[in-house]
Amino acid sequence: xxxxxxxxxxxxxxxxxxxxxxxxxxxxxxxxxxxxxxxxxxxxxxxxxxxxxxxxxxxxxxxxxxxxxxxxx
Numbered sequence: 001x002x003x004x005x006x007x008x009x010x011x012x013x014x015x016x017x018x019x020x021x022x023x024x025x026x027x028x029x030x031x032x033x034x035x036x037x038x039x040x041x042x043x044x045x046x047x048x049x050x051x052x053x054x055x056x057x058x059x060x061x062x063x064x065x066x067x068x069x070x071x072x073x
Contacts, residue, residue: 010059013052021048 013020025045028034 008059010056013059014056017052020052021045024048
């Protein structure tokens, strides 16, 4: 049996980014007080890539991550 290599929290977060945003949308759809606010998916989740990029940057101690991963508006 070969030893498993541990992944960093930042690596897992980066790898699972799309699924976390999808799950965020699913969870929001279960809260009536939030679904009563009329927003499309882009408006409801558009801030998440920048939020996660900031978290990843802080976890990695690398401000350059922000420049490479925050969508241009």
